[in-house]
């Protein structure tokens with residue numbers, strides 16, 4: 073990590089995770105989902121997390137979001153420990169989670185509170201434009217495609233101007249072309265707003281295309297295996313030699329880390 | 339995902355037209371087919387009535403046990419012309435609507451409260467579970483003791499019939515709130531009031547509407563029982579009175595009128611449901 077940049081950057085937005093562990097207690101026994109996780113994300117960074125299914129990526133994100141508590145070990149944002157969910161951390165789930173009975177506009181406004189009507193309308197409009205859905209303010213979620221619905225979810229997550237955006241496989245349910253489009257969209261938004269991004273993904277290309285660094289996790293229990301910096305200029309070319317080399321490196325991490333390497337064949 | 343499903347639906351429908359039954363179903367959806375749809379809707383009942391009349395003409399049915407449709411129609415006209423039918427209908431309708439309205443006014447808020455509060459649920463569950471299976475008819479002796487033989491006792495019986503479907507479905511609807519939406523509300527720090535208004539209640543609305551429809555139906559079922567209490571008017575009274583006079587045709591007129599009124603009010607509630615719940619695309623058969 074660029075030590076000087078991190079030191080000079082506004083510390084107020086730094087996200088410090090752990091060291092923390094997480095054990096789920098079930099009737100049948102207990103599952104250690106995370107072990108000794110440490111992650112420092114300087115404000116404004118884009119971090120990708122990849123790892124095999126069940127390695128605890130969602131759990132980690134949910135702990136950062138405050139939806140789940142760790143066994144001990146804190147998450148701090150700007151020096152303040154995280155206790156429960158908060159508007160400083162936006163979440164985008166794998167499914168859009170739009171409320172089907174509200175229009176697109178109302179779904180975005182659902183995230184806003186204690187604001188005058190005019191201000192709510194202004195912010196909603198601004199964020200609809202941001203995700204390129206100006207014409208769909210009055211549509212209902214069932215009238216949208218999967219990609220459009222996920223854009224609305226992005227707008228809803230951003231409308232409160234969170235300091236960190238947590239994305240849990242946000243494009244996993246989309247087709248390959250839409251996914252690439254959405255990746256470019258997220259990149260554009262990040263470059264415009266410089267919100268800290270923590271992206272969990274199954275897609276190694278997506279992780280490299282977007283992240284300043286790629287965190288590789290291994291499973292049972294979930295630990296951070298390596299953190300690979302991505303020192304490529306944006307927008308990144310998926311077919312450039314450096315990109316391909318990096319993809320190979322991450323692949324190699326997988327083949328030695330994951331119990332199910334065949335899950336990551338490309 | 340919703341969008342994906344929505345996108346697939348039309349093509350699935352087109353594919354359906356290829357097959358034989360698919361074509362028939364598709365024909366039902368074309369705008370020209372309104373008349374055909376009505377015909378299909380009435381075909382079976384009409385056939386039943388025709389078979390019933392034929393069976394009578396052929397001497398298979400003794401009219402004292404089951405008078406033919408023509409005789410029932412005659413009794414209907416007679417009761418309609420004399421105005422008796424509408425008087426009875428009006429009285430029963432008022433009782434049903436009163437009992438149902440009270441059931442809604444109590445059942446809906448109570449159901450919402452119980453659905454939202456574990457404490458209230460714990461406090462009331464046993465009472466509700468024990469009272470629910472008691473048929474409203476069994477309440478008649480107490481209803482007479484408490485309310486006398488006037489209107490109040492009859493409305494009480496109808497109220498008892500209507501409240502449980504409303505209560506139970508409302509509680510169910512609220513309990514079925516999608517946990518993913520609950521999580522979303524937590525992440526967005528949505529206030530409890532807004533959470534209830536914008537997440538819980540809209541999500542429970544389909545169930546609540548089902549509860550209202552079933553409640554109204556049970557209210558009609560209970561009107562005959564309610565009118566066993568010293569009534570001198572009402573469709574239930576009409577039926578009981580005609581039975582004592584062995585006028586089976588009038589019994590049938592009373593029965594059919596209750597059925598028709600129940601259907602009519604259900605149509606109203608279903609129309610309301612369709613207007614309120616536009617976002618839900620459900621399976622409508624194929």
Ligand SMILES: Nc1ncnc2c1ncn2[C@@H]1O[C@H](COP(=O)(O)OP(=O)(O)OP(=O)(O)O)[C@@H](O)[C@H]1O
Pocket residue numbers: 096097098103104105123124125126127128129130131132
């Ligand atoms: N609420 C829970 N109760 C019990 N166990 C849980 C719970 N949530 C997660 N786990 C367990 O913790 C482990 C990590 O789950 P998690 O959902 O974080 O994995 P993941 O990396 O997000 O997987 P995927 O890529 O498939 O989404 C799994 O073994 C899972 O069974």
Ligand SMILES: [Mg+2]
Pocket residue numbers: 129130131240
């Ligand atoms: Mg997950």
